[in-house]
Amino acid sequence: MAVRHILRRQDQAGTVELVIVFPVAMVVILLAIQTGLWFLARSAATDAATDGARAAAEVGGSPAIGQAQAASALAQVAGPVLAGTSIQVSKTNTTATVTITGHSESILPGLSLPIDVSVSRPREVFHP
Numbered sequence: 001m002a003v004r005h006i007l008r009r010q011d012q013a014g015t016v017e018l019v020i021v022f023p024v025a026m027v028v029i030l031l032a033i034q035t036g037l038w039f040l041a042r043s044a045a046t047d048a049a050t051d052g053a054r055a056a057a058e059v060g061g062s063p064a065i066g067q068a069q070a071a072s073a074l075a076q077v078a079g080p081v082l083a084g085t086s087i088q089v090s091k092t093n094t095t096a097t098v099t100i101t102g103h104s105e106s107i108l109p110g111l112s113l114p115i116d117v118s119v120s121r122p123r124e125v126f127h128p
Contacts, residue, residue, distance in 0.1 A: 030108055038113045041082040041104035048074035048087075049098040049119040056089055056096035057121040063089040063096075070098050081105045082115060095120045 051073040056066025066089040074085060085102035099118040106112055 034104075034106065034108055034111065034113070037081055037107065038104040038115075041078065041102070041113075041115050042117065044074065044078040044082055045085075045100040045102065045115050045117040046119065047077050049100045049117050050121075052087065052089060052098035052100075053096050053119045053121040056091055056098065057123045059124045059126045061091075061096065061124075063091050066091070066096060066098055070100065074100065091123070094123055096123055097121075 048070045052066040052070025055061055055069035056063055067087050070087050070089070074082070074087070078085070081104060082102050083105060085100060088099045090097045090099075097118060097120040100115070101117075102115045104113045104115055
């Protein structure tokens with residue numbers, strides 16, 4: 001009788017361990033996936049900002065051309081992983097800068113990871 005009582009308590013301990021460990025393991029796995037989504041969104045924003053800065057820095061380029069190129073690249077590369085995007089383009093005598101802000105798609109409720117990427121390129125100048 002005592003052996004059955006001990007075995008029953010051990011079975012219940014396994015259930016309690018599973019109830020405690022399983023949610024923690026799931027949160028860790030979901031955080032790893034969320035981190036991957038954030039890196040993917042950041043990479044897409046960096047690629048789009050690079051394309052926009054390159055277009056704005058070319059001879060004859062303008063901030064409007066840079067913004068259109070960045071928006072086009074962002075639509076092709078980012079897809080649903082980057083939301084709430086904003087694109088700002090500035091051009092000085094020496095550089096063209098594109099800044100993209102937004103947030104990565106979230107799979108965890110209440111978690112919104114921001115994306116803020118800025119890329120500058122030297123302006124191309126034609127010297128005849």
